[in-house]
Amino acid sequence: MNESLLDAPDHVLTTLEKDGSRRWLYPRLSPGRYWHARRILGFMLIALFVSLPHIRINGKPAVLLDIAEREFTMFGLTFLPTDTLLLALLMVSVFLTVFLLTALLGRVWCGWACPQTVYLEFVYRPIERLLMGTQGRGGAPKTSMAGWRYFALYGLYLVISMVLAHTFLAYFVGVERLAEWVRLSPLEHPGPFLVMAITTVLMMFDFVFFREQLCLIACPYGRFQSVLLDRNSLIVAYDRLRGEPRGRVQKTLPVLNENQGDCVDCGLCVKTCPTGIDIRNGLQMECVHCTQCMDACDAVMTKLKRPLGLIRYSSQDAIEGKSQKFLRPRVIIYPTLLAIVIGLLTYNIATRKSFDVTLLRNFGSPFVVSDDGTIENALRVKLVNRLEEADEFTITVLSPDSVSLELIEPLELGSRETKTFGLLASSTPDQFTFGQLEAELEIISQRGDRRVVQCKLLGP
């Protein structure tokens, strides 16, 4: 066998050495205008992330995804498991928004707003740079990570991961319950304590060890990029026409070589890249559009007194000198669909009743013939009270008049309660056609909300 066929390049993946070991990346810091803007936005997003579970709208948390109680509260609106349509519309609108944003602005989410990028670049890496002695311009550790530095680094990582884990959990259990968990001894609530401990360990694992691998290996968004982007989407792009042929600046020459492109092959755009790629090789799945290479290259161009933007926000067509099209099918179709879905969502939320009702047949025989010949159908009515306060309901027959109802117990529900009640529907046998009788029932709540449900009674 020809062994050279199996030879791997030095870096199979940007984070993998030829021998299969992890290649640790220590991206060099390039604090240019984009980095400053990203840092401001990053701190604002961190403040928002930390404060959202504490903010209350109409007496409810701004965001609470209570999986145990199966209630999702978002900006004053509460969604219950019965809101299948609303939740589906919400999900579709989120997906369409992501599609539209990516078609227009590329991976702007990844580079500017994704928590993975924000926390890694503006919380964890600055601590690391401080303790590794690389806070000036970044890069590989300059001091030995032994002794107090080692403990300080991992101690800080642990504290921050714990704070992050608690904030993250507050979105799922609420700040009040979380505060109670924190106050109690772990022995009094081992389950929640375990959840907090596991979440902290996962945060540590991600931000201390896994890092860019999450974007490169685990996150599906980068993989979808090729279908979500088109040649006119905004991307971070290297201007090959201007930069090539690249070549180092000859310090001995008084003037720049006119046959040479603007790229001086300094490699700073690669050294600063948090995913370790070379943007000069074109658009790549690993590029999270963090703009660090733009800042690095702009600093080089400033020193060389050449125009900025050798690496810049552009599109694949524009960077190749082709005309840029703003209006294309996907930027018309996505907003149109989005407007329809948001319209439907708004309409459904606005016309949502204070309760839900589902009519079910009882288990066992479909009908019973009573002593006086009446046909009785045992039904179950499932009611969901969406209100914070208790409510009572009445149920009547709209049609046909021959049907009568008998409730096993009053239809009363507590705050946000779901309950199933027994119901007996009766009619004379002559009303049934081919063993069936269609009936229409009306349920009215104490506060006047009304729902009409159809029901099929079975008979001889």
Ligand code: SF4
């Ligand atoms: S190529 Fe540039 S924009 Fe893309 S991830 Fe690397 S530094 Fe960020």
Ligand code: SF4
């Ligand atoms: S930073 Fe700019 S000049 Fe330096 S290698 Fe990258 S593209 Fe070329």
